[in-house]
Amino acid sequence: MASVFQKCKTDEKNRNFPCAKNRCGHSWTVRYREPGGRGGRQREKSFGTRREASDYGIRVENDKREHAYLDPELGKILVRDYAEDWLSRRAVKDTTRANYVRFIELHLGPHLGGKPLASVTSRDIEVLLKTWIEEGLSRRTVYHTLMIPLRSLFRSAVTEKRIPESPVAHIVVPKIKTKRLDEKSLPDGKAVRAIADEIRPSWAISVWLMAGCGLRIGEALAVRGADFEAGHVRLRRQFVRVKRAGGYKAELAPLKAREEGEWRDVPVPTSVLAAVRLHVERHGVGDEGYLLHAHHGGEVLDSNYRTEFKAAVRRAGYGDEPWTAHTLRHFFASSAIAGGVSLLEVSRWLGHSTIQITADIYGHLTPDAGGRLRSVMDQVLTGASVVGADHEDRAGSVLTTGAE
Template sequence: MATTFQKCKTDEKNKAYPCASTRCKHPWTVRYREPGGRSGRQREKSFPTKTEAVDHGVKMENDKREGTYIDPKRGAVPLKVYAEKWIGRQHMATNTEGTYERAFRLHIYPALGSRLLSAIRTDDIEQLGRDMTTAGLSANSADAYLTPLRSVCKAAVVNGDIGRNPFIGAKLPKLPNKAVDETQLPTGQQIQDMADEFRPEWALSIWLMAGLGLRTGEMLGLRIGDFQEDHVRVSRQITRGKAGQGPVIGPLKHRRVGDWRKIPLPTNLRDAVRAHVAAYGTGPDGALFKTLTGTLVAASDYATHFKKVTKLLGFEWSPHDLRHWFASTALSNGLPLLDVSRWLGHKSINETADTYGHLTPDSTGRAVKVMDVAITQHRAGLVLDTAA
């Protein structure tokens, strides 16, 4: 059992020994053993008051009985040190590693990097979320930047380094509804207006994203060899690596290296690709798009030019809205949700349903007809009449 005492009254080596006061302000120490009985390592910790010392001892004993004991010293390491070691053990795609590096460097380390891992509390997580949104980040961006810290805390709990994940119960910025508002998407004519205003050697990119539902990095990663007669094979994306690396080639989002997906290729886009290559050639390894110096196009540079064009036209769309246009056009015209989900490269069909499910044609009338036929075939009407 844990024992509580004051060293000023029991330890001859203590500088306050011997203390004759019955109500002195010297600290109280609690001593206990780790799990393992007499073979368990002896631990002790001091507190300003006897109540705090007793409470800690009771907690340690309860944790031992319930099998949830955590060595307090295991989490006594700065978050930055712990996170860097954790990152070093992971097998991440280059783009994911770069994303995590930026999140830690720009937001997490400045706020919590020097704090002990075991000292981080739920209110610290909440404050970090508030600080990011106050600085102008959207709820989605704040959530994305918190993801690496969330992963580190989860791993620390699993590894027995902390007893509780500080993200549990945290009130974070509320994420917006995932459902896309189709009335706020560009029309086909407005998409063409953007393409007309774009740099000629990049103009095709607008309709590739709108006609194939590609993410920006996936579009920039296309090579001439990816295009077949009736489909395009998407297997890579251009992403931003670690600081100073510039654009790098990585696997698709949610996929491993070598994974790919096949997307139907409209005839007019197939012809447009051929015309584009004839006019502007290709970049490194047959890349469809390149910079003026012949190198890969960085997603950040592309986004800057896209924003410049849309601002000139008086629009406020992002490249992702072209992907939304593809999905909404496909689903509103009756193409199967499962197929569209596969073409978009979503992690699961649930993501597609949450984002675009409301755009699928209403099947109420079809359902009535189907069930009428099925019930009539089995003469349920006669059974119901007889029962009545």
């Protein structure tokens, strides 16, 4: 059990010993052992009054019985040091690790890095989020991207019994609405063809893969000639840009929202298949069979590709348009949906983790949805089963039925 006493009356080494006053005003000490019985480390903590010391001793003993005891020394580690240790123990993809390193170095460290872990409060987190936004970060980046490692970091600290609860746990994060695609901002088929004509000839096939199949940039860069079969392309991996010693490198990684070994099959238009065959005849394939390759045969870095794509947009005469390589993926999705392809199918071929993502971005593009709804409801309400029947003639029966 924890003991409460005054050192001024019991410790000969105390500068106030011996103290003869009953109400001397000297500090009170709590002495207790950490969990582990007699083998537990002995600790002491001083308070200004006997009541404070007694309350603390009772709380410590209760925490020990309920296995909720926290070693105060563990919470003294600085946030920056704990974050680095936390990340070193995470089994994550290289791209995720690189993103977390940037999070710690650029966003977390400068603001909270010097604070002891146990001293961080919910107010500190609220101020941190507000500061990030004031520094120019978008609300989507703050409330979605950066909150992921922030929550995980403090959740681990709770699990390791460094802090009693996460200061992030009770933070109310506003829901960020997915931005609907403005189809009027997209290129048409003529513009897509013009861009393909102006981009580096050996990379032109990428334009057709992204516009005709909805591939992401990293997926298009990782397509091999052997991936095409029976009118489909099987996507297994994507190239991601990772910082290594000596600069950035293109490395293979699992598809987005998928684990290692999972794949996605996408139908390939006949015109794109013909373009693939022509590309192989004219430009060959890279060292590992990739359709897109650098002059030396190696992988193409996505940053180099983006630069070349923007230059091709300018050369094609569309320099005033905010088009990026990812715009071609939007072109694919909007064209498919406008042509009557279901959201479910488009979602599967785009590789979205849920159909809700597809619906939020492209759902408003479904062709003549209002017209189909009117036709269905007219049939249900009036009993008309023949297309083109005069529903106005049946309106009276609907109203009459309602009046009765």
